[in-house]
Amino acid sequence: MKQSKFRKKVDTLFILGAGSSKALTHVNTRKNDHSRSTTPVDNDFLAMMRHFSLKTGWQKKGIELLNDNWLDSSDFWSGGLESSIIKRVSDYDMLASLYKEKARRKVSNSEYLNWLSHLITDYLLKCRSNRSGETKKFVDFAFPEKTSHTKLNNRIITFNYDLIVDRVLLDRGWSKQRIYFDRIAKKEADGTRRNSLDEFPDPLLLKLHGSLNWRCSQGNFESIIDGTCDPKEKISIWTEDTKSAKPDDGHSPLIIPPIPNKPITISPIFSHLWTKAFEYLHEAKKTVIVGYSCPATDVMARSIFTQFRNMGATDIYVVDPGVNALANYVELMHGRVKKNIRWHYYRGFSEYIENEIR
Secondary structure, eight states: OOOGGGSOOOSEEEEEOHHHHHHHHOOOOSSOSSOTTSOOOHHHHHHHHHHHSOSSHHHHHHHHHHHHTOOSSSOGGGSOHHHHHHHHHHHHHHHHHHOHHHHHTSOOHHHHHHHHHHHHHHHHTTOOOOTTOHHHHHHHHHSOTTSOGGGOOOEEEEOOOSOTTHHHHHHTTOOHHHHTOTTOBSSGGGTTOOOGGGOOSSOSEEETTEEEEEEEEHHHHHHHHHTOSOTTOOOOOEEOSSSOOOTTTTEEEEEOOOOTTOOGGGSHHHHHHHHHHHHHHHHOSEEEEESOOOOTTOHHHHHHHHHOOBTTOOEEEEEOSOTTHHHHHHHHTTTTBOTTOEEEEESSHHHHHHHHOO
């Protein structure tokens, strides 16, 4: 981590969880509780993915593979995404250690999660902002379109894979090297080369669990998932904004499913992004946390909140329908900020945008 004098000075840091994307995509429907264009949250993700995924082609095969290689007696699709994946990974690890023959009859964790990442990507690529205009209003506030990149002092950290916020910036034609990180490539053949003009040390949008439109080789994906990647190797990462990779083409979406003890910071790219997130939190005058509950299972995320120290912060906003959300963050960040900091609370993202963004 850089010394304070070398870190990016952040005016407002937005931290986005699944609740933010659901708020920006939610539409009211008469027949169903969920629209195909709305991003699901953890507890209904698997059920919605199974319901809306294609019943033919590789998507059908993927749904069957996830179901057939589920190792518990419970229904895989009725659980939350995070708890179900943690259960599967833990069960397979136990079998591989104690009952190797039984484990060999099932696909490995890396293959299971590779198929899952393809299905997640295929599903979320079809999700879209609703017609409220709030997505654009929010992004225009965070990153005014006519302001030079070098003068943009707000930043966004997101735990989401989707492109709901990204699309506003991509539609402007803004450089992905400035949006995501400066070694992301336009195509696989470009490798990790970086033009000096693309160098941008402080990305605008930190996607800490990866992104739908990031691609890497299947081998690199599996090595990151397994925690066996070379911590010194800069792997080739490129973008594809409109379509999902197929499981048999040798490419994988670079999204990290909710696995226990996420090993992602072993990989140089995720180490870079998480370090940047820590630095931004250190330097932000205002922090706005939207739709992210910071669950106990997300150890890495909790650590960046409990281990930072920012005595220059003035305001913290918590935007969440949960009645205990504000109190949870006050307790989590106790001692990390000065005692007289101003705390603010809004029940929903629309309410925050209406009252704070002008």
